[in-house]
Amino acid sequence: MTGKHHQSRSAIEAELLDWMCEPVWADDAARFETLALRLFAFQFEHCDAYARYCAARDATPRNVSRWFEIPPVPTSAFKAGALTCFDAAGTVKTFHTSGTTTSKRGALHLDTLALYEASLLPNIRRFVFPEVDCGAWPTMSMRVLAPDPMDAPDSSLSHMFGVALEAFAGPASGYDVRDGVLESDALIDRLKSTDEPLALCGTAFAFVHLLEALDGKAHREGEIALPGGSRIMETGGFKGRSREVPQGELYESLSKRLGIPDHHIVNQYGMTELGSQFYDNVLFDDYNGKEGRPRQKVAPPWTRIRLLDPETGERAREGEAGIVVIHDLANTGSIAALQTADLGRWVDRASGGFEVLGRAQGAEARGCSIAADERWQEAHR
Amino acid sequence: MSGVHEATALMSAAAIDEAAARICAQSAELRSRGASERLKHLGDLLECFRDPESRARRDLESRLPAATGFTPETLRAGIELGFAPWTADALERLYAAEVAPHGSASQVRSSGAPHTAVLLAGSIPMPSVLSIVLPLAIGSPVLCKPASRDDTTARIVADALGEIDPFLAECVAITPFDAQNDDASSAFFSAPCVSATGSDETIDAIHRWLGPHQRRVLYRHRVSVAVVDLANVTREDVVQLALDIALWDQLGCLSPVVFHLVGGAEGADEDFAAALATELAALETRLPRGAIDPAAAVVIANERADAEMRAALGQPVSLHASEGTHWTVVLEHSAESRPAPLHRFIRLVALPDRVALREALGRLVPHLAGVALVGFRDRREEIVDVCVEFGASRVCEAGRLQAPPIDWKRDNQPLLLGMTSLATVEVATD
Numbered sequence: 121m122t123g124k125h126h127q128s129r130s131a132i133e134a135e136l137l138d139w140m141c142e143p144v145w146a147d148d149a150a151r152f153e154t155l156a157l158r159l160f161a162f163q164f165e166h167c168d169a170y171a172r173y174c175a176a177r178d179a180t181p182r183n184v185s186r187w188f189e190i191p192p193v194p195t196s197a198f199k200a201g202a203l204t205c206f207d208a209a210g211t212v213k214t215f216h217t218s219g220t221t222t223s224k225r226g227a228l229h230l231d232t233l234a235l236y237e238a239s240l241l242p243n244i245r246r247f248v249f250p251e252v253d254c255g256a257w258p259t260m261s262m263r264v265l266a267p268d269p270m271d272a273p274d275s276s277l278s279h280m281f282g283v284a285l286e287a288f289a290g291p292a293s294g295y296d297v298r299d300g301v302l303e304s305d306a307l308i309d310r311l312k313s314t315d316e317p318l319a320l321c322g323t324a325f326a327f328v329h330l331l332e333a334l335d336g337k338a339h340r341e342g343e344i345a346l347p348g349g350s351r352i353m354e355t356g357g358f359k360g361r362s363r364e365v366p367q368g369e370l371y372e373s374l375s376k377r378l379g380i381p382d383h384h385i386v387n388q389y390g391m392t393e394l395g396s397q398f399y400d401n402v403l404f405d406d407y408n409g410k411e412g413r414p415r416q417k418v419a420p421p422w423t424r425i426r427l428l429d430p431e432t433g434e435r436a437r438e439g440e441a442g443i444v445v446i447h448d449l450a451n452t453g454s455i456a457a458l459q460t461a462d463l464g465r466w467v468d469r470a471s472g473g474f475e476v477l478g479r480a481q482g483a484e485a486r487g488c489s490i491a492a493d494e495r496w497q498e499a500h501r
Numbered sequence: 502m503s504g505v506h507e508a509t510a511l512m513s514a515a516a517i518d519e520a521a522a523r524i525c526a527q528s529a530e531l532r533s534r535g536a537s538e539r540l541k542h543l544g545d546l547l548e549c550f551r552d553p554e555s556r557a558r559r560d561l562e563s564r565l566p567a568a569t570g571f572t573p574e575t576l577r578a579g580i581e582l583g584f585a586p587w588t589a590d591a592l593e594r595l596y597a598a599e600v601a602p603h604g605s606a607s608q609v610r611s612s613g614a615p616h617t618a619v620l621l622a623g624s625i626p627m628p629s630v631l632s633i634v635l636p637l638a639i640g641s642p643v644l645c646k647p648a649s650r651d652d653t654t655a656r657i658v659a660d661a662l663g664e665i666d667p668f669l670a671e672c673v674a675i676t677p678f679d680a681q682n683d684d685a686s687s688a689f690f691s692a693p694c695v696s697a698t699g700s701d702e703t704i705d706a707i708h709r710w711l712g713p714h715q716r717r718v719l720y721r722h723r724v725s726v727a728v729v730d731l732a733n734v735t736r737e738d739v740v741q742l743a744l745d746i747a748l749w750d751q752l753g754c755l756s757p758v759v760f761h762l763v764g765g766a767e768g769a770d771e772d773f774a775a776a777l778a779t780e781l782a783a784l785e786t787r788l789p790r791g792a793i794d795p796a797a798a799v800v801i802a803n804e805r806a807d808a809e810m811r812a813a814l815g816q817p818v819s820l821h822a823s824e825g826t827h828w829t830v831v832l833e834h835s836a837e838s839r840p841a842p843l844h845r846f847i848r849l850v851a852l853p854d855r856v857a858l859r860e861a862l863g864r865l866v867p868h869l870a871g872v873a874l875v876g877f878r879d880r881r882e883e884i885v886d887v888c889v890e891f892g893a894s895r896v897c898e899a900g901r902l903q904a905p906p907i908d909w910k911r912d913n914q915p916l917l918l919g920m921t922s923l924a925t926v927e928v929a930t931d
Binding site: 176197430459 | 795796798799800801802803804806807809810811812813814815816825826837
């Protein structure tokens with residue numbers, strides 16, 4: 121990396137860090153466009169494979185003038201090789217995607233965690249702990265239904281929980297997965313005994329395991345009513361794995377068994393290859409008096425979502441499902457424009473609110489949820 | 502009531518029980534008619550489907566595009582090719598080979614179950630037709646759940662049977678039900694014999710419904726391939742291989758999902774990929790692919806982008822593709838498992854030698870069904886042996902994958918024996 125280019129990336133990152141730290145999320149289209157184009161130019165120049173990929177599409181910094189003209193790479197490409205804009209020696213962290221024992225795992229290499237963490241913190245605070253933004257931070261504890269980042273150093277999900285837990289979680293916070301096993305009895309005892317609101321965070325699979333454990337105990341002990349203000353942050357679908365529970369059914373069960381209202385259950389859409397995440401609006405809306413909006417995912421200002429018709433590659437028509445393409449400026453060291461294998465639909469096109477309809481059938485199963493489940497299965501074996 | 506008159510609404514457990522009782526009541530008469538009479542009428546049914554002018558054939562061709570999503574052109578071509586070998590004589594030969602009484606000092610007598618529950622799957626009509634015909638051939642009435650992607654074929658079969666032999670039609674009850682309805686599933690799978698086709702997950706779930714004494718003929722997830730000797734491949738071979746891909750839009754277990762390429766001069770693999778792409782483009786005009794849902798299109802779009810990205814990373818991958826998602830050819834040089842998006846998306850894997858071919862075929866165990874062999878000349882038997890060793894149930898020429906003989910040992914098993922009770926009857930000696 122030359123000094124000039126290093127400066128260039130540093131400058132982009134400095135501006136992004138400022139943006140991420142701003143207390144008010146303003147949708148600044150011009151700012152996004154400028155930064156996206158500068159970042160594209162940087163990544164085109166520093167990632168040879170990406171440059172060849174873009175050139176084959178006749179998209180170069182010379183002729184790309186709008187952010188949405190920047191070619192996205194498929195997330196599966198992170199399995200094929202290192203997509204980085206820095207020397208391998210500079211890697212400080214590598215996150216791996218989940219995968220079966222027979223499939224390759226994707227890898228996101230990072231030479232800095234500053235932007236990654238700067239992006240995740242305001243996002244999780246805004247949508248899972250909106251009291252912070254309202255200036256009334258209760259000392260809410262987080263119970264994490266995922267491994268400690270020390271036990272799963274290559275899991276971006278565990279890392280995210282670790283950062284959040286360190287930043288603003290209460291004293292009774294901790295991890296409830298040990299050696300790949302959900303310690304459900306201890307967790308249920310904790311849930312039953314707490315008189316303070318809790319935030320339960322984990323994969324969809326983990327919550328299914330918790331519900332199964334509660335089913336086993338329910339006959340003896342009845343249902344749990346967590347203190348008011350408790351909430352759930354659930355991430356990851358079922359990705360084609362067994363014991364799938366539709367989201368509505370899962371949330372209904374969690375509401376019923378834990379006494380947490382539906383609008384206090386927040387889904388997070390994220391993936392290892394991304395620096396930013398997308399959360400449901402429901403809890404944020406509840407705390408900000410915006411009742412009535414349907415459940416939808418909100419894109420932070422330094423990201424953009426596109427939904428593309430998979431047949432044509434053009435914008436999906438209004439009301440129709442399309443491939444979810446994400447432009448995430450937090451991905452400075454890899455590739456900012458990603459084409460997922462997920463189908464999405466606009467819920468509120470004007471505000472950018474969208475929903476994820478799920479992974480296209482036939483695509484490879486992947487995701488944080490699976491990694492956790494496989495660990496359980498291995499432990500049980 | 503025969504299938505001809507049954508309503509399309511999803512049925513309850515009680516309605517399924519009633520239908521089962523109704524067809525069971527025909528069981529004794531069906532058996533008493535004797536195999537030759539049953540086979541004659543069922544042979545007539547097959548001949549109907551072979552005859553382009555018959556009402557049954559016209560019904561299939563006119564009604565299935567809406568029911569299944571195949572284009573009329575592709576459907577017509579698939580039906581023409583698929584039914585061609587299924588003659589009345591072929592059915593008789595199948596019966597004779599598997600269950601006809603034989604022997605001298607003793608006789609083997611056969612009997613079908615009082616009724617057979619047949620769970621159809623997919624959207625290709627030939628296997629659905631055969632799944633209904635086979636139990637009837639051995640004298641077992643049929644309780645039939647249509648496939649979710651084809652609610653039409655079973656009814657057309659029942660209608661056609663009604664015209665040939667109303668009694669045979671009364672031995673078929675079509676019982677659509679919601680697979681999530683446990684009571685209905687329980688009623689359906691309580692049949693003394695069950696024949697089903699489905700994904701591995703579906704078949705595993707069906708196993709859990711069945712008791713130890715129920716007969717079962719179960720067909721699981723399978724894939725097919727072609728093995729191409731690039732040193733001896735002709736233009737006509739390429740045309741026929743393209744047809745194998747295009748027919749049924751690659752949605753059948755006999756549709757090839759990957760071509761293994763061996764031998765040939767340098768660049769022969771690229772030439773083959775380009776030639777195949779040309780043929781698929783030509784077929785898109787003659788036999789257009791059916792519309793696909795957005796989820797399927799996403800998989801294709803992503804696999805194309807993935808191939809391009811791997812090429813950009815310096816890997817030896819090349820892509821030939823249509824404007825939309827209509828057809829795709831990806832040439833790889835690694836036999837690593839990759840998604841099969843189907844809908845005319847073919848991977849060509851160039852392998853360095855026969856050892857690599859063996860490894861590649863070995864990776865398909867236990868899912869290998871059909872193999873189209875191209876070239877190989879004097880080494881053909883050797884390659885056939887490898888295919889059979891790895892579980893292939895069928896080896897054929899290019900262009901023939903979608904035209905299996907009626908006695909094809911699908912999933913490596915006999916068609917009739919699995920649903921037939923056999924008894925040795927010893928002849929009294931003086």
